[in-house]
Amino acid sequence: MVRLDGFGQVGPLACDSEQRQEGCAAPRGLLSDADFAELRAHLPQLAGRHAECRAWLDHIGQVVRQDRLQAAQQPSRREVHEALAAMRRRARGFLQSVPALGPLPDWRAEQAPMAPDGPLNVFCAMPEALYGFASCARQEASCSNGPAAHLMAFAEAADHLADSLKWADFVSQGKASDALPQSGDYALRGLADAVRIAQRLDVALESALERSKKCGGPVPKRVMVQAVVWLAELWERYGGEFTHTPYVKTRYDGAPQTHPGRFVVSPLRDDDQPIHGGRRRIQEPSPAAIGGSPGNVFLIARKPA
Numbered sequence: 001m002v003r004l005d006g007f008g009q010v011g012p013l014a015c016d017s018e019q020r021q022e023g024c025a026a027p028r029g030l031l032s033d034a035d036f037a038e039l040r041a042h043l044p045q046l047a048g049r050h051a052e053c054r055a056w057l058d059h060i061g062q063v064v065r066q067d068r069l070q071a072a073q074q075p076s077r078r079e080v081h082e083a084l085a086a087m088r089r090r091a092r093g094f095l096q097s098v099p100a101l102g103p104l105p106d107w108r109a110e111q112a113p114m115a116p117d118g119p120l121n122v123f124c125a126m127p128e129a130l131y132g133f134a135s136c137a138r139q140e141a142s143c144s145n146g147p148a149a150h151l152m153a154f155a156e157a158a159d160h161l162a163d164s165l166k167w168a169d170f171v172s173q174g175k176a177s178d179a180l181p182q183s184g185d186y187a188l189r190g191l192a193d194a195v196r197i198a199q200r201l202d203v204a205l206e207s208a209l210e211r212s213k214k215c216g217g218p219v220p221k222r223v224m225v226q227a228v229v230w231l232a233e234l235w236e237r238y239g240g241e242f243t244h245t246p247y248v249k250t251r252y253d254g255a256p257q258t259h260p261g262r263f264v265v266s267p268l269r270d271d272d273q274p275i276h277g278g279r280r281r282i283q284e285p286s287p288a289a290i291g292g293s294p295g296n297v298f299l300i301a302r303k304p305a
Contacts (some may be wrong), residue, residue, distance in 0.1 A: 035266070036050055036053075039259075039263070042240050042259045042260075043235070043238040043239050043240045044238075044239040045237075045238040045239035046238040046239070049238065053234065053238065056230075056234055057234075060227050060230050060231060060234075063223060063226075063227065064223060064224065064227050067223035067224070074171065075169045075171055075172070077212070079169070080169070080171050080172050080175065080212060081209060081212060081213060083168050083169060083172040084172055084175065084176065084205055084208055084209045084212065085209060086164060087161075087164045087165065087168060087172065087176065087201075087205055088202060088205035088206060088209065090157070090160045090161040090163075090164045091161055091164075091198050091201050091202045091205060092202055093157045093160060093161070094130075094154075094157040094158055094160070094161040094198050095195070095198055095199060095202065096157070097150075097153050097154040097156075097157040097158075098154065098195055100150035100153065100154065101150065101151070101154060104191050104192050104195070105136070105140070105191060106190065106191075107132070107133050107136045107190060107191045108189065108190050109125075109129035109132060109133070109188045109189060109190055109191075109193070109194070110128070110129070110132060111188075111189075116186075117184040117186060117187070118182065118183070118184055118186060119177040119178075119180035119181070119182065119186060120177055121186040121187070121188070122165060122176070122177065122180065122186060122197060122201060123165050123166070123168070123173050123176075123177070125188050126162070126165055126188060126194065126197060127162040127163075127165045127166035128162070129188045129194055130158040130159070130161055130162035130165075130194060131158070131159065131162050133154075133155075133158050133191055133194060134154070134155040134156075134158040134159045134162070135155075137151045137152070137154050137155040137158070138151070138152065138155045141155070161198070175208040175211075175212055176201070176204060176205055176208050178208070179204035179205070179207045179208035179211070180200060180201065180204040181200065181204075228264055231263065231264040232260065232264060235260045235263055235264070240259075240260055241260075242260045243258050243260060243261075244256060244257075244258050244260065244261040244264075245257050245258060245261070246261075
């Protein structure tokens with residue numbers, strides 16, 4: 001396990017909490033005063049250094065909370081697959097509406113001043129171009145004396161594809177962009193360019209969806225494992241010996257059965273309120289959420305390099 005530089009240098013972290021008084025309630029996610037009183041029997045070097053220890057716990061808790069908030073912004077694998085599939089359906093719907101137009105109309109796209117040259121232009125400039133083509137189709141339909149259903153169908157398909165590209169989550173956009181040919185010919189000058197890019201996008205989305213479905217398994221919880229390393233080192237810093245067992249005699253319990261093991265789990269799980277962020281509510285981690293089981297995490301985190 002890689003240790004981050006500067007763990008043993010308390011420096012400004014302790015200063016952040018120097019003004020905390022021993023009788024004050026512990027901040028959210030930290031051990032209470034009663035917990036610290038109990039720790040004195042196991043950590044001989046903790047006496048008189050509560051502020052320093054709480055500063056480290058505060059820092060570790062902040063890192064873990066920030067990681068949870070960032071994870072909350074990530075769509076689930078299922079949501080990404082649904083977004084890619086919906087994007088592909090709309091790309092195909094757009095392409096299927098084009099032949100009814102006959103010879104492609106000479107509709108020009110307004111050039112975006114800062115449009116990228118590569119695949120990202122599909123999500124930056126193409127939505128606005130599609131909205132413009134849909135507007136042209138509706139305007140032409142309103143001026144036409146003959147049947148205009150094909151123009152209205154095209155306009156609706158163009159709007160749907162534009163919406164899908166514009167409002168897709170950043171993970172889906174990234175997967176689709178990576179699957180597109182990495183070239184610089186994504187300029188949008190007119191409808192013909194939009195059709196060409198949509199054809200390319202249709203193939204890329206199929207590839208991106210297949211590739212994404214093959215990459216399964218749980219997301220590694222690297223920050224949580226690093227937090228376990230830090231907490232174990234903190235225990236040893238104040239004179240304790242880090243040991244852990246998830247067994248009660250011969251029965252596997254899953255929960256930590258030693259004082260240092262419970263010390264590690266408590267700051268990671270005992271926040272007063274669940275954190276809320278972005279797209280969905282983040283639940284406080286159960287032992288399993290820390291990375292399988294506490295026993296597994298502690299063994300992995302403390303494994304010698």
